Structure formats: C-alpha cells, structure tokens
Amino acid sequence: MEMTFARGMVLTQKKSSEAPAVDADEVTLVNRSANRDEKAYGMLVQRYQARLFNFVRSMVRNQELAEDLTQESFVKAYFSLQRLQNPASFKSWLFRIANNNTLDYLRKKRLPQVDVDEHLRESYVDDASPEKKHVADSRSEHIRDALGKLKPDQCSILVMCDLQGLSYAEISATLNIPFGTVQSRIFYARKKLKNHLDKSILFGTEK
Amino acid sequence: MRNNEKNKIELAGLLDGELKDVAQVEKLAQAISANPDLKRAYDEQRSVKSALGSLPEYDSPDFMATRVLGEIAAKKRPGRIPALRVLVTTIGSLALAVLAITATTQLFLAQNQDGNSDALIAHETSRAFTPPEPVFTPQDWREITPPEDVTDERVLEFLIFANEAHAYRVMVSNTGVMSPDMGEALLVLDTGGSR
Numbered sequence: 355m356e357m358t359f360a361r362g363m364v365l366t367q368k369k370s371s372e373a374p375a376v377d378a379d380e381v382t383l384v385n386r387s388a389n390r391d392e393k394a395y396g397m398l399v400q401r402y403q404a405r406l407f408n409f410v411r412s413m414v415r416n417q418e419l420a421e422d423l424t425q426e427s428f429v430k431a432y433f434s435l436q437r438l439q440n441p442a443s444f445k446s447w448l449f450r451i452a453n454n455n456t457l458d459y460l461r462k463k464r465l466p467q468v469d470v471d472e473h474l475r476e477s478y479v480d481d482a483s484p485e486k487k488h489v490a491d492s493r494s495e496h497i498r499d500a501l502g503k504l505k506p507d508q509c510s511i512l513v514m515c516d517l518q519g520l521s522y523a524e525i526s527a528t529l530n531i532p533f534g535t536v537q538s539r540i541f542y543a544r545k546k547l548k549n550h551l552d553k554s555i556l557f558g559t560e561k
Numbered sequence: 562m563r564n565n566e567k568n569k570i571e572l573a574g575l576l577d578g579e580l581k582d583v584a585q586v587e588k589l590a591q592a593i594s595a596n597p598d599l600k601r602a603y604d605e606q607r608s609v610k611s612a613l614g615s616l617p618e619y620d621s622p623d624f625m626a627t628r629v630l631g632e633i634a635a636k637k638r639p640g641r642i643p644a645l646r647v648l649v650t651t652i653g654s655l656a657l658a659v660l661a662i663t664a665t666t667q668l669f670l671a672q673n674q675d676g677n678s679d680a681l682i683a684h685e686t687s688r689a690f691t692p693p694e695p696v697f698t699p700q701d702w703r704e705i706t707p708p709e710d711v712t713d714e715r716v717l718e719f720l721i722f723a724n725e726a727h728a729y730r731v732m733v734s735n736t737g738v739m740s741p742d743m744g745e746a747l748l749v750l751d752t753g754g755s756r
Binding site for chain 2: 392395396399400403404407408411412417420421424425428429432433493494497498501512515516517521522533537538540541544545547548551
C-alpha cells in the first residue's frame with residue numbers, strides 16, 4: 355500500500371509485519387538437531403551463518419572475535435536445543451543467544467571503537483575508480499564507527515532491524531520485550547545515532 | 562507535548578512498515594504533513610535507516626559449520642570429565658575422609674588375626690555414627706580392592722582415594738550381617754598395614 359503526500363513524501367507499508375512463515379524443512383532440521391543429529395544441525399548452521407556472523411560482526415568490529423563469538427553462539431544453541439519449545443521460533447531464539455553472548459562479552463571487555471580490520475573492509479561500489487572506492491570505504495567506516503559509539507543494546511537493536519531486516523515481531527521474540535518497547539528503542543537508538551553521523555552522510559550531500 | 566512524543570516514537574513503526582492499523586497510519590501521515598517538528602524527526606529516522614541499509618555485508622567466515630561441529634564433537638568426547646566435576650568429587654572425597662578419621666575416636670577397635678591392634682572399623686553413613694554391635698571378628702571380613710563390590714559412585718571415589726592416597730585397606734563383610742546403622746560401605750583403617 356502506498357500513500358502520497360503533498361510534499362512528495364511517499365510511504366510504503368509492508369503487507370504484513372508478522373514474522374515470515376517458517377518452512378517445514380527448517381522445523382524438521384531443528385527437531386532432528388534437538389535429537390542430536392549433527393548433520394541436520396550443520397545444515398542449520400549453513401543456513402544462518404552469514405546472517406548471524408554479520409549481526410555479531412556489526413557489534414564487535416573485529417573479524418576474529420566475531421568468528422569466535424558466532425561459533426560459540428552456534429555451539430551454545432546446539433546444547434540448549436532441547437529447551438526450545440517451539441521449533442518454528444528457532445531463528446529468534448538463535449539471535450537471542452547470539453545477542454546475549456555478544457552483549458555479555460562487550461560488558462566484560464572494553465573494545466576499541468574503531469574497526470581494527472580496515473584493510474579487509476569491502477567496497478560496495480562496483481565501479482573500479484579508486485576515488486569512488488575510497489569515498490565508499492570512508493563512508494562505511496564512518497557509519498560503523500558511529501554505530502560503535504552507541505550503547506551495546508542500542509547498537510544491537512539497530513543491527514537487528516536496519517541491517518538484518520528482522521521484523522518488530524521477530525525482535526520482540528528475540529529480546530523478549532513488547533512491540534511498543536521495540537518501537538521506542540529503535541526510535542531512540544536512531545535518534546542517538548544521528549548525533550554521531552556526519553550531516554553530509556545523513557542528508558546525501560556528500561560528493 | 563506528550564502526544565507529540567508518542568507520535569514521534571510511532572514514526573519508527575511507520576517507517577519500518579510495522580503499523581497495521583490503516584487509520585493510525587493515515588492520522589500519523591497527516592500529523593507529519595502538518596507539523597514541521599514531526600516531519601524533521603521522520604526525515605532523520607529515514608536518513609539513519611537509509612545510511613545503515615547502505616552498509617555492505619561482511620563475508621561470513623569459511624568452514625563455520627565444520628568449526629561448530631568440531632567443537633560440539635570435542636565437548637561430547639567420552640571419558641572427558643569436566644574439571645568442575647573432578648574438583649567437586651575431590652572435595653567431597655576429602656570431606657568424607659575427614660569425617661571417617663574424626664569418627665575413629667568413637668569407633669570400636671577390633672583385633673585383627675595377627676594381634677595387630679591398629680585396625681579400626683569406620684562407618685560410612687549419612688546419619689550420626691554409633692558403634693556396631695556385636696563385635697565383628699576378622700574372619701567375618703574380606704579385603705577388597707575398589708571398585709569391586711562398590712556400586713555407589715560417591716563411596717567408590719572416596720574409597721579409591723583412601724586406598725591409594727593413605728594406604729587404607731578396604732574390607733567388606735562376609736557374613737552379610739550388618740548393623741542397622743551401617744551405611745553403604747565399611748572402611749577399615751589399618752594404619753599398620755603394608756601395601
């Protein structure tokens with residue numbers, strides 16, 4: 355559904371804010387994994403490794419640490435699977451484990467705010483121009499630095515919503531908080547992040 | 562003012578397509594059009610979301626599934642006793658040893674066959690100790706080497722500890738007659754015994 359306003363502002367509403375239906379195949383894999391079928395669990399890991407790694411990596415800003423925390427989260431999930439009451443909610447449950455695991459680590463350790471893996475950063479610009487690549491890299495670095503300045507739980511919820519594309523229902527299940535709280539936390543986290551972002555990035559005036 | 566703040570918070574839900582009530586969406590959209598402060602807040606939300614959405618993804622590490630399954634297999638390896646369990650077991654064994662040694666001051670002394678008067682009989686019981694009656698002669702006892710005949714894991718660990726660390730001989734009854742106050746095992750502390 356789209357609504358057009360007098361000032362040219364267009365809103366697009368999603369068809370549904372409900373969590374997407376989980377396929378029967380995943381439920382089967384979860385049930386088999388809960389019965390200690392490691393092959394089935396390996397398939398689940400492959401299914402979620404990219405998303406979970408990106409989630410953790412966006413919060414800890416260190417490649418090796420993110421790999422270790424992601425691995426640790428998957429292992430913890432495996433040994434806790436029998437406590438998962440609804441196999442269809444595996445995704446939210448897995449993200450909850452990763453979120454808690456990562457936040458626990460961040461609370462115990464003091465981590466650098468700046469990404470230490472600058473030389474491994476990827477450019478999203480297909481154009482081979484060195485200047486454009488440099489601009490793109492700098493822009494990404496600035497945004498990630500700003501994200502790193504937020505409190506861990508604020509960073510976490512924005513990563514879930516704006517980087518991982520989780521719905522409010524999924525975030526609500528992951529963090530075990532009501533819809534209204536998800537909404538207000540996201541609002542205030544974005545407001546806080548805005549203060550750390552350069553105006554040229556916010557309003558697209560950069561060249 | 563409170564209503565304005567509530568409207569602002571709902572901007573996040575509006576932007577993310579999470580507001581299901583069409584009437585609520587329309588009302589909020591009109592408020593945005595009419596209120597510059599609200600519009601500014603909405604534009605900020607949208608800009609931040611757009612900036613975050615523009616970030617490239619990281620490549621996930623190679624062989625994550627292999628690493629995860631490898632760690633799971635390592636944790637499941639048989640015979641690998643968690644360190645905490647070993648610590649708790651050792652402390653428990655030491656505590657039982659202290660209890661047994663303390664209890665010897667109240668124990669009934671039995672003469673062994675060669676006249677060695679150092680043999681003592683100890684209870685292993687969870688209740689207060691009372692000396693066994695009647696007197697048990699050495700013929701009624703046979704020496705065992707744990708884990709023979711001992712099924713209780715806690716007692717077994719204690720007996721192994723006493724046997725190996727302190728050269729205590731472990732005896733069990735041949736007669737099958739046990740005092741009602743006896744616990745699950747009898748321990749003979751033979752301080753003169755040779756190994």
